[in-house]
Amino acid sequence: MLYRLLRPLLFGMNPELVHRQTIRLGRTLSRSVLARNLVKQVYGPQWKALRVRVLGLEFDNPVGLAAGFDKQGELPGIIAALGFGHMEVGSISARPWPGNLSPTLLRLPGDQGLINYLGLNSEGSETVLKRLQKVDFRIPIGINLVKTADPEIAGEEAIEDYLDSVRKFYPLADYITLNLSCPNTVEGKCFEDPELLQPFLSRLQKTRNEMETGNRSKAFLAKLSPDLDDSRLGRLMELSQEYGIDGFVIGNTTSRREGLKTNQGRMNAFGPGGLSGRPLKKHVEQMIDRVFRLTEGRVPIVACGGVGCDPDQDPAGEVWGYLKRGASLVQMYTGLIYQGPSLVKRINRGLVNILQAEGISNLKEFLRSR
Ligand SMILES: Cc1cc2nc3c(=O)[nH]c(=O)nc-3n(C[C@H](O)[C@H](O)[C@H](O)COP(=O)(O)O)c2cc1C
Structure with missing residues (x-):
């Protein structure tokens, strides 16, 4: 109710500014035990019937925060209090990277979507790791x-x-997601190209074996673009199976623009970027x-795309739809904005x-009965 009143005001502001202020508020709330408890009272009740076990981990519920919202690992405390069952921090890159120049976000209210052209900005693994090492995780991270993203x-x-x-x-991670799709970079190749993916997964397998000594074994998921054609997807599935990828996040944003109500000139003026929200949902469902x-239903799928964006849809029904399609967990981002x-x-x-x-x-x- 409060957000419905606030939304016209927020949508009248620059989306980058709104995101920065949201992160600032979230960071402040995350640091205060009192604030976290209050938020949990209001927003975060949990129901035993929703507990699930996936990837060897226990989740209070199947709904997670998708990557991109908390890229720098500043919000785990408050995200748990908001009732999420898990969250993905990132994407994080080894080296700091500034990302693209503003404008990087375009809201498409007529389509309940969002285009982002952030360009994988990251403070770098060292800074984010130090920050997260101080946090007591309450949900799987x-x-x-x-x-x-340096070309x-x-x-x-x-x-x-x-x-x-x-x-x-x-x-530190409860599980690791490999963001293989890279719609935001100027680099020609990405890790969804089989010729790069094969040597990468082979080396990753060795690294995992080394890391397992002295650590609990961790699940690795691959996050896929919903725009992959059949031949690339088929090869990617084969390689994933060969090298022990434990599951898939489906999916990342799409480069496609067909069927949108938003004025084409507005989108052209903004330029390229990844589209999320309601228009992405049909692509994710197909993927x-x-x-x-x-995979004959044998590999866990985390569904991600469009949940909670369309005011005419019951968001629980949308999540249920994904679970019935074969997903074990569901994530969202753009729905929170709407x-x-x-x-x-x-x-x-x-x-x-x-x-x-x-x-x-x-x-x-x-989930067992499927
Ligand atoms: C502003 C923004 C930034 C994002 N950044 C990342 C990112 O860094 N890494 C990633 O894997 N996905 C990123 N995503 C994609 C989301 O995690 C998610 O896959 C996509 O938005 C579809 O879900 P949604 O329709 O619920 O937003 C980003 C999405 C948005 C809207």
Whole structure:
């Protein structure tokens, strides 16, 4: 209700400024035990029926915060209090990288979408790691890693750059997501190219084996672009299976623009970028179906795209739709911009009602029965 009143004001402001101020507020609230407890009272109730076990980890509920919202690891305290079952911090790159110049965000209110052209800005793994080492995680934290977006870092050096971050974060992460798609960089190649992916995954496997000594074994997920064609996706699935990737986050933002209501001239003036929110959802649904078929449903899928953006849709129904399609967890980002922080509670309460209506005693039972 409060957010509905605030939204016209926020949407009248520069989206980058709103995000910066949100992070600042979140950072302040994260530091205060009193504030965290208050926020938890209002926004973060949990229901036993929603607990799930995925990737060897226990989650209070299946709804997570997608990567990109807290790139620098400043908000884990408050994100847990808001009722999320997990979050991804990042994308984090080995070296600091400034990202692209402003403007980097374009809201598409008529489509309930957002285009971002941030360019993988990161304070770098050392700074983010130091910050996170001081935090007492209350929910599973996925560390989302990406190659430093410096186009000069290529070939063998690119693989080393990525593995450097893996080694740093392995002990701390609950799981690691590899952001393989790179719609925001000027570099021609990305890790979704099989010729780069194969040597990378092979080296990653060795690094994982080394890191497992003295550490609990950690799950590795690959985050995929929903724009992959069949041949690339097929090869990616084969390589993922060969080199022990444990699951997929589907997906990242899309470069496609068809069917949007937003004025083409406005989008052209903004330029390239990754589209998230409601228009992404159909692409993510198709991608989940393709991956589910290719993996015969054996590999956990984290669905990500468009949840909570469309005011005419029940967001719990949208999450339920993803779970029925084969996902084990669901993440969101853009929905928070359109509907505010109470979205998580609405989804979780709605999921409990759906389970009751379907005569399913809890979500664990549902995931087992699929
Ligand atoms: C502003 C913004 C920044 C993002 N940055 C990242 C990122 O650094 N790494 C990443 O893996 N995904 C990033 N994403 C993609 C989201 O994690 C998510 O995959 C995508 O937005 C689809 O979900 P949504 O429709 O719920 O927003 C970003 C998305 C947005 C909107």
